[in-house]
Amino acid sequence: MALILIVDDSPTELQQMRKALENGGFRIEAANDGAEALRKAREMRPDLILMDIVMPVMDGFRATRALASDPDTRGIPVIMVSSKGQESDRVWGMRQGAVDYLVKPVTPAQLVEKAQAALLAG
Numbered sequence: 001m002a003l004i005l006i007v008d009d010s011p012t013e014l015q016q017m018r019k020a021l022e023n024g025g026f027r028i029e030a031a032n033d034g035a036e037a038l039r040k041a042r043e044m045r046p047d048l049i050l051m052d053i054v055m056p057v058m059d060g061f062r063a064t065r066a067l068a069s070d071p072d073t074r075g076i077p078v079i080m081v082s083s084k085g086q087e088s089d090r091v092w093g094m095r096q097g098a099v100d101y102l103v104k105p106v107t108p109a110q111l112v113e114k115a116q117a118a119l120l121a122g
Helices: 012-023 034-044 060-069 087-096 108-121
Strands: 003-006 028-029 047-051 078-082 100-103
Touching: 003 012, 003 034, 012 028, 012 108, 028 034, 034 047, 034 060, 047 060, 047 108, 060 078, 060 087, 078 087, 078 108, 087 100, 100 108
Parallel strands: 003 028, 003 047, 047 078, 078 100
Antiparallel strands: none
């Protein structure tokens, strides 16, 4: 069973994503900001990370860039999941090392489908 790290500072978003992915057969861990995500990614080595962008301490762009440049975590695929829906945000997220970019709100089916696709590709 694949382990997914959800990184989001919204308890509501975390709970919705956790429920959808657990129902899809995944194990879930959570982090509230990019700095916590980096620590947990190094400790737990999740199979996939779902990364929000707008968060305190360290935003998702910086965290994704740090994960992609660290030899210990660069192999972990990151999907950006954000309310920032501009094309420039998507392009910037992909340049930071994300493998996909979803704009909130995301349906449970979309989330599970994208997670499965990222894990198969990785």
